[in-house]
Amino acid sequence: MSTLPRSDIGFIDLLAQRRRLGTRIDDAILSVVNSGAYIMGPQVQAFEGALAEFGQAKYALSCANGTDALVLPLMAWHIRTGDAVFCPSFTFAATGEVVPWLGATPVFVDIDPVTYNLDPSHLEASIQAVLAEGKLTPKVIIAVDLFGQPANYPAISSIAKKYGLKLIADSAQGFGSTLEGHHPIHWADVATTSFFPAKPLGCYGDGGAVLTDDYNLWEVMDSLRVHGKATKSDLSTQSFEHDPKYLNIRIGMNSRLDTIQAAILLEKLAIFxxxxxxxxxxxxxxxxxxxxxxxxxxxxxxxxxxxxxxxxxxxxxxxxxxxxxxxxxxxxxxxxxxxxxxxxxxxxxxxxxxxxxxxxxxxxxxxxxxxxxxxxxxxxxxxxxxxxxxxxxxx
Ligand SMILES: Cc1ncc(COP(=O)(O)O)c(C=O)c1O
Structure with a gap:
């Protein structure tokens, strides 16, 4: 039995991975620094492509953090006052926090005692209770892949379909997890993740992403992350001779992934x-x-x-x-x-x-x-x- 207390144990040892990747990370960062393309440089798009492929989705949209990744689809779906969004309470605050940002109401649902993830039967009972009360309109379910394991997507997605609700997989902790070989996007309308350094796929600061198979949704979220800039579809019906970011079609926000973080993430994704x-x-x-x-x-x-x-x-x-x-x-x-x-x-x-x-x-x-x-x-x-x-x- 050991006798002396140890002083070298990390809860998460980020520097061990840093040592492993060594000059690959140094080179990735320096290539951005020397390129001058600090915002939306080529590494951002390259990373989005690699991330979509990894997560079995058609499209990935990077953004500033995992919280914005949750609000972007809600904004794109026009979630607003009077709408109900069902989510667990046993999760990080961000999961529920984004809902009142839009004036909508989070409805908290209980979890399964074994997996700690959304309990499908309590989810359905909660939807029925909201419908019976008639004050709010059920719109979205946010399932969380708590501690890294996928939620019960087959059951949750069939409830979402039954009641005509959108389904978000908050995979901030579980990005990369699978159920019967499928990533959560197989069942969800969007899967979101966070690149907070302590997450399984983390960067060296803040970052996040949304994955989807829906091109129109991707395009609207791409607009929202850059102040509601005009998209290709927007420009198909009107002409604008300047940078589309100066034609503001929607009330958006600034939520871009830094190029340096994308360059780091490309290296980390390779060993994920x-x-x-x-x-x-x-x-x-x-x-x-x-x-x-x-x-x-x-x-x-x-x-x-x-x-x-x-x-x-x-x-x-x-x-x-x-x-x-x-x-x-x-x-x-x-x-x-x-x-x-x-x-x-x-x-x-x-x-x-x-x-x-x-x-x-x-x-x-x-x-x-x-x-x-x-x-x-x-x-x-x-x-x-x-x-x-x-x-x-x-x-
Ligand atoms: C379940 C869950 N959702 C959302 C987030 C938000 O991610 P971020 O910190 O990148 O905004 C986190 C991060 O801690 C999380 O654990």
Whole structure:
């Protein structure tokens, strides 16, 4: 058994990947710096092409962050006051936050106790409750691929179809995950992601993207990310002799991915599949070594997760976090306060009978260090820390 606490364990070790990619990243950044094409340089389009191919979508549109990636399709669909958008509460605030930006109402739905993702039966009950009340019009479902595993898309997309709703896959944590070999876009109208550095596919700052098979939607979102500039389709019905960005057809925003970030992401995307495999090997090893001691994660059948987080449940989660800290093992609780329990969101509705699973899981889950460069001896030390805590608790 180890005796001295360690001080070198990262929750996510971004620098290990940095060391691996070395001069490839340096060269990518410098090529942008020396080119002068800092905004919408050629790497942006190249990256969008590579991302669409990776995510099995026809089109990818990069943008400034994963939050904007969620609002862009909502804006393109004209979501507004009086519209209901159904989403989980057990997620990062961004998932629900974009809805009131547009004056629409988020309706929070409970999660499945095993996968932590949207519970399809509570989703349907929530849609029916909104319809029965008759005050809001159901428009969109945002499913989240929490901790990296795909939501139950076959069930959720059939509910979306049944009620005529759009479906967004918020894949900020799960971009790269698959269900029976399909990426979420197979079922969703759009899949969104975030390139926040700690995400499985992260850049060196902020970034995001929307994937879709719908060219018209892509074109409108392309306009919205550049202040509502005229698109090719807009210009087919009117002539404009200047830069189309000065013909503002829509109320848009500024949400571009920096060229430097696109250049970095091109390098990172090249090793992403391999990193997903490694993450899965590490998660399987955690499962094997921790299985008898704590509740370990379970994936929906046919899923490959990106393991944005490796999340366990054990009694006295906060006591474990404190104990782990004494041994130099960083942990994190995602998410200690579900969105519907945050004061500022308390005015928004929740589905029938509240969100008991969400509320109980928020106090029970804790995530352990997880990244593709976690070596076995460090993982053994983390496992030992969990086992020691569980053993102590039993005494
Ligand atoms: C589920 C989920 N959705 C959306 C976002 C927003 O992404 P960003 O931080 O790039 O705006 C995040 C990022 O933390 C997330 O985890």
């Amino acid at each position: 599949s391999e990193e997903i495999d490694t993450r899965n090997r590490i998660a399987a090893r955690y499962n094997e070594l921790l299985g008898g001691y704590v509740s370990v994660p379970t994936l929906i059948e046919g899923a490959v997760s990106t393991w944005a987080q490796y999340t366990i449940e054990l009694p006295n989660r906060d006591g474990f976090a404190a104990f782990a800290r004494t041994r130099g093992v960083p942990t994190a609780a995602y998410y200690p306060i579900p969105i519907h329990m945050q004061k500022v969101y308390s005015r928004f509705p929740v589905g029938p009978n509240g969100l008991p699973v969400t509320e109980s899981k928020a106090g029970a889950v804790i995530s352990l260090p997880m990244h593709p460069y976690l070596d076995e001896s460090t993982q053994d030390y983390i496992v030992e820390t969990v086992r020691l805590f569980v053993g102590r608790n039993e005494i």
